[in-house]
Amino acid sequence: MLSSFTLGHDGERLSGVQDGGGSGWATVVVLHGAGNGSTERLTPVLAEFAGRGCGVLALDFSGHGESSGELRELSLRRRFEQAAAVIDARVPAAGSLVLVGFSMSGQTVADLVRHYGRRVSAIGLCAPAVYAAEAWDVPFGDGDGRFSEIIRTPDSWHEAPALNTLRAYEGRAVLAVPRHDAVIPAAVTEAVQDALAARSQFTRVEFPDAGHRLGVWFHDHPDDLREFADALLADGWTATRAWLAKQLPEGRTVATTRFLSGGWSSQMRGLTLDDGAELVLRSFVKPFFRHHAPGLLAREAAILTLLAGADGVPAPALLAVDATAELADHPSLLMSRLPGRVRVDEEDLVRRLDLLAGQLARIHAVVPEERPRTYQAWTSPERARVPAGAMWERAVDVIRREPPSYEGVFLHRDFHPGNVLFAGGRISGVVDWVETSWGPADLDVAHCSTALALLHGPEHGLAFRERYEAQGGRHLADGADHLYWRLLDALGYAPDAAKLAGPWRELGRSDLTPEMLGGRLEAYVGGLLERYA
The missing domain is CATH 3.90.1200.10 (Aminoglycoside phosphotransferase (APH), C-terminal lobe)
Structure with a gap:
């Protein structure tokens, strides 16, 4: 059952709600968006995760809901500091975190990922925004100040530090978006998607008829909320690990895995077996390439087979392919690791x-x-x-x-x-x-x-x-x-x-x-x- 609390921070009173949940589960921290966003509007989201045995935690940022302070004095930096203060006060220091952010809190989630590192086991970004570095410490003002000037500058988000943080994140990640977002430019959503698809266990969930305010949408559409929660709490690589195990030589297991740098269209992982042999797993995670994966991977498999007998062209040896993700979580191809x-x-x-x-x-x-x-x-x-x-x-x-x-x-x-x-x-x-x-x-x-x-x-x-x-x-x-x-x-x-x-x-x-x-x-x-x- 949700219980209310207050926390003094930086001269202000932050209001929040919490449910301790079942033992052994992560705490799901749900962060509202800008404008008139508040914890109260996200009660169904909190209830959904609490009903699955998770601990849940949410706060009203200053100037929102039941918290004190003025919205005009809030900033991206203060949002991060307030969220971190509440997490530090209400979640055990070793507790795993699942971070869910709506709209502006996409940026806050990225800031928290950078701060908490491997404590963050999963992130859910709902119609998220990210911002230029110079906007981070600027008060929001009344809509006509420096912050608004920065975020309205075309393409100011291109070098957003949050994108680098999301690009390096390796945990579970779900991007929930409407088909048409009237607030967040499509290019921003694509950049966030590309960043998440670089290393994370990534899934995109699209709600065709929803608008930007997904928190409101989830309130009125519990089936879509359940789909989002299912995706966020799932292990995105269970099927792939099972498929891989069947492709290895008898008696062999994967000892270690690591990301290989340089991939853009797919995730590339180096696998070291318990006998020291090295393999490479290619997985198509981005929606565009996942859609085209059957043709792409079938073609690569055929070409690697062809080149096995070609002189002067050092290409990997094909070991297995699941081009349609029939057995793996994503369309995948397993091949030998070349030196160099x-x-x-x-x-x-x-x-x-x-x-x-x-x-x-x-x-x-x-x-x-x-x-x-x-x-x-x-x-x-x-x-x-x-x-x-x-x-x-x-x-x-x-x-x-x-x-x-x-x-x-x-x-x-x-x-x-x-x-x-x-x-x-x-x-x-x-x-x-x-x-x-x-x-x-x-x-x-x-x-x-x-x-x-x-x-x-x-x-x-x-x-x-x-x-x-x-x-x-x-x-x-x-x-x-x-x-x-x-x-x-x-x-x-x-x-x-x-x-x-x-x-x-x-x-x-x-x-x-x-x-x-x-x-x-x-x-x-x-x-x-x-x-x-």
């Missing part, structure tokens, strides 16, 4: 670029018995979103035509430094074969060139064609035809070249700021137009 590591640093760069060019030439020399699917373009004149300016308009005009004719070859289709392993001065592995296609060699050269321009500077992207041809690569198109393929790839990175650079930053390239990447992409596109137009 991804290199995105500047050391010994010229030699590595020559090795990349030679490896791509050898991939293009593979002759499969059955051709993979024809390549798919990742942008078009209609889909390209480029900055304003004559140069960008000219670049889009270049791809406003029928594709040039070409002699098809076997394409990796996502060949770039992030998918290549180096060991002992050589390339020891090429990974991520889910996009393998049939098409012009120019397209693989274009994709690697764009990545090199962003990673190491436009001059390296512009020069990669010559390196590829010098290493025995296929004859590439000339002039406007080659320019078409190069820009078809490069324009797919606009306008936010930084979005795909997250794995590179995880690998140590913290210098790759959005400003640097945007400038490099612009210089690279300009260089292509100057050279080939």
Whole structure:
């Protein structure tokens, strides 16, 4: 049964409710949103978790509900401090925490995750918001002050520290959203989703007919509240662990697991068996890639089988695949672990670029018995979103035509430094074969060139064609035809070249700021137009 309490903190009286719950369960801490949010409105949420034997705890932030203080004097920092003070006072120090945050409290949950670390076993974010670092300590005011100015600045949330916290979180995570949120921009929701999908046991739950105020929606729709609670308290990897156990050699078990850096479309885990053998598990968690996983993983499985007999292309060995998540929690593929590591640093760069060019030439020399699917373009004149300016308009005009004719070859289709392993001065592995296609060699050269321009500077992207041809690569198109393929790839990175650079930053390239990447992409596109137009 819920009981009320008050807590003095920072000169104010914080009001809250609590139910101790059954022994052995975590405490579910439920945090309301901004505006007229309060604990009273979330009583059904608290009752749902209490009814499952969990301890529950909620507070009214100052200026809300029964707490004292003025809402205009509240800030994101004070919200975090108030929540932490209540948790420290009302939950045993070793107690596990499940954090549920509505709207603005998405930010507060992230702040608490950063503070409590591994004590947080699960998080539920309901139509969450995250904010720019400079907004954290600014009082909310009356809606026309500095805080409002910051959060109304377009894209101010892009570098929100909360996203980095959520990206590193490895516990259970549920993102609950309406289909159309009139308050939180879709780009913010997508950024939160991408962050959670990086490492957590992630599930997205969508309520098509709900609005932004999911707390109110749960009050009136108990079945949806139960679905949210079921998802939050579930172990998101039970089925995967059972599936894995059946794929291992007889008598072997998984001794340790660790995340592998560099993945963007999927979660990559390194598995070490009790005999020291090392495997890799790829799992598609993001909704978009999970939807397309049957085709992607079936294709990768077929390609890894093909490459097992190919000379000069070091690819992982396929061990098992569950492309439709029939048995595992997520579409998954199990493969051998290749030696070496991804290199995105500047050391010994010229030699590595020559090795990349030679490896791509050898991939293009593979002759499969059955051709993979024809390549798919990742942008078009209609889909390209480029900055304003004559140069960008000219670049889009270049791809406003029928594709040039070409002699098809076997394409990796996502060949770039992030998918290549180096060991002992050589390339020891090429990974991520889910996009393998049939098409012009120019397209693989274009994709690697764009990545090199962003990673190491436009001059390296512009020069990669010559390196590829010098290493025995296929004859590439000339002039406007080659320019078409190069820009078809490069324009797919606009306008936010930084979005795909997250794995590179995880690998140590913290210098790759959005400003640097945007400038490099612009210089690279300009260089292509100057050279080939």
